Amino acid sequence: MFITDYIKDVFGAMKSLGTGLKRTLYYFTHHKEIITQQYPDNRATLVLPDRFKGEVVMPHDEKNEHRCTGCTACELACPNGTIKVVTKFDITPEGKKKKAIDKLVYHLELCTMCNLCIVACPSDAIKMAQTFEHSVFDRSQLTKVLNKPGSKIMEGVE
Amino acid sequence: MYERIITVLPVKKIKEKKQNITVWSFADISKTIDQWLNDWVGATWATVFEMVIAGVCVIGLFALLGLVLVIMERKVAAWIQIRLGPNRVGPKGMLQSLADTVKLLVKEGMTPDGADKFLFNLAPFIAMIVAMLLMAPIAFAKDFQMWDLNVGVLYISAVSSISVISILMAGWASNNKYSLLGAMRSGAQIVSYELSAGLSVLAIVVLTGSLSLTDIIQSQQNGWWIFKGHIPVIIAFITFIIAVTAETNRAPFDLAEAESELTAGFHTEYSGMKFALFFLAEYVNVFIVCAIGATLFLGGWMPFHIGSWEGFNHVMDYIPSSIWFFGKTFFLIFLIMWFRWTFPRLRIDQLLNLEWKYLLPISMINLLLVTVMAIMGWHF
Structure with a gap:
């Protein structure tokens, strides 16, 4: 009707x-x-949402060990060449050669915070940090090495 | 003998009190000024001075309304969108619109090379003049009205439709396709929505039997029409609010200046104070249609009374009539702002469908219902 x-x-x-x-x-x-953050005023008490993506970092434990195996999955996943994995070969106590990372170079100035490297990583070695005040006076300071000097891979991570 | 005096005394006291309270009213102020001017310079010059004073008051009200409504709109928008809104200039950001006005005043008013210069510069003033003319028959408080003419409602509906000329003029003279498109859309929109706005206003005219705004307000002494008129008047009120939202070119009917499609529609080419005049005219028009809505449906300056609750009615009488009027008007303005920040913009076909297929038939049938109701005397 x-x-x-x-x-x-x-x-x-x-x-x-x-x-x-x-x-x-x-x-x-x-x-x-109201969700507005009055940023410079509340810098001390600023609370960012959990999913905020600021930069890629590699967590290290107290023994200066990380979980990165140097598999280059993040480098392959990155759409704009932000991550370069430089590998080396360690000699294990049994006398075998084993692939490990020398440096994990991260170009913050190229990164779009797309999270694809974190998704691609099979051993959860890298994650997104909540830092966001990235301005520097020299561009070269934005090229970072994510693994700390003298660090080595954690026991049991393959 | 003594008994009589005692019984008379309290009544006198109440009367005195009432007079004390009504001292602070716009009507008394205007009467005092009128008398003083007549004593001082004589009747002819008094009329001239009064006209000047009225003009200055209207311009002052315009400026004030522009400032208040812009800051109100921005705050309402912010709170609805879970933001804070302007909060830096002045206390709680309340001087933000003043700062914006100063910025607009010192900006250069550009006229594009290809534009029709005369019409281009004339258009914003026509928009303002229409808004000013519409101020004349509005009763701002008890016995406080610039021009109490006996066909107030007709005057308002006639003058308000001139505003489309200023928009068309601006769009045509800009020599810009976006401006022209916006102006054409606005023309189609205002012409069609005028109908249902007029029909819903007619519902009240039928019930009152008068076109004069004073008579309409007086008829609501025993209750506002929205309460007295049952469902048909509520339907008329809803169609009125929808139609005037469309007539003032505000979202969800802001096709004329749809910023995502037409940059800014008819005022794309305007800058500085000429743009500010259009902006101001838009807000003043919102105020005027809300004032008319408040006058017709919510009783203008009439206080809120409930039947036989004497105490309650007395308390309501103590509130000055101007506060009642502005309170109701600002409530309706809030309603229209609430619409703006809730609903998405309509397409032009949806807009015309809404008018010709829904609002117009509904308001026609509704007018018939109201007429039957008025003849049979079914309202309170």
């Missing part, structure tokens, strides 16, 4: 508009929901 459809249309529209208005009125009256 045309008329019933018409009336249904009108009431359906009113109902859906009302739903939208109710939501915005809730936000209008509940100022605790």
Whole structure:
């Protein structure tokens, strides 16, 4: 029936508009929901969301060990050549040669924080940090080596 | 003998109190000024001075409304979008719009080379003049009205449709395709939404039996029309609010200046104070349509009364009539701002569908209902 459809249309529209208005009125009256961070003012107490992606870092434990095996999966996953893995060969106590990283070079100035390297890493060696104040006076300071000097791979990570 | 005096005294006291309270009202101030001017310079010059004073007051009100409404809009928008809004200039950011105005005043008012210079420069003033003319019949407080003419509603609907000329003029004279497109859309929109706005206003005219705004306000002494008129008046109120939102070119009906499609529509080429005049005219128009809505449906400056609750009604009477008027108007302005920041923009076909397929038939049938109701006397 045309008329019933018409009336249904009108009431359906009113109902859906009302739903939208109710939501915005809730936000209008509940100022605790405000998500604006007044950044330079609240620098000391700034809380970033968990998923904020600032830069790629490689966590080290207290024995100066990391989890990177030097498999270059991150380098292959990177869409704009931000990561370069420089490998070397360690001699294990049994006298065998074993591939390990010499340096994991990370170009912060090229990075778009797309998270693909973190997804690609099979051993969870790298992750995204929440730092974001990256400005420096010299471009060369943005090229970073992620593994700390003298660090070696953690026991049991293959 | 003594008993009579005692019984009379309290009544006198209440009367005195009431007079004390009504001392602070716009009507008394204007009457005092009128009397003083008449004593001082005579009737003719008094009229001239009063006209000047009224003009200055209107311009002052314009500037004030522009500042207040812009900051209000930005705060409402921010809070609805879970932001903070302007909070740096002045206390809580309340001087932000003043700072913006100063910026616009010192900016260069450019006229493009290819533009029709006369029309281009004339258009913003027409927009302003229309908004100023619409101020005339509005009753801001009890007995405080610039021009109490007997066809106020007709005057408002006639003058408000001139505003489309300023928009078309601006769009045409800019010699810019976006401006022209925006202006054409705006023309189609205002012409079609005028109909349902007019029909929903007619509902109140039918109930009151008068086109004069003073009579309409007086008829709401025993209750506002939105309460007295049952469902048909509520429907008329809803169609009125939708239609005036479209007529003032505000979101969700802001096709004329859709910034994502037409950069800024008819005022793409305007800058500096000429742009500010359009901006101001938009906000003043919002104020005017809300004032008319408040006058027709919410009783203008009439205080809120509930039937026989004498105490409550007395308390309501103590609130000055101007505060009632501005309170109602700003409530409606908030409603329109709330719409703007909630709903997405309509396409032009959806816009015209809404008017011709929904609002117009509904308001026509509604007008019929209201007429039957008025004839049978079914309202309170």
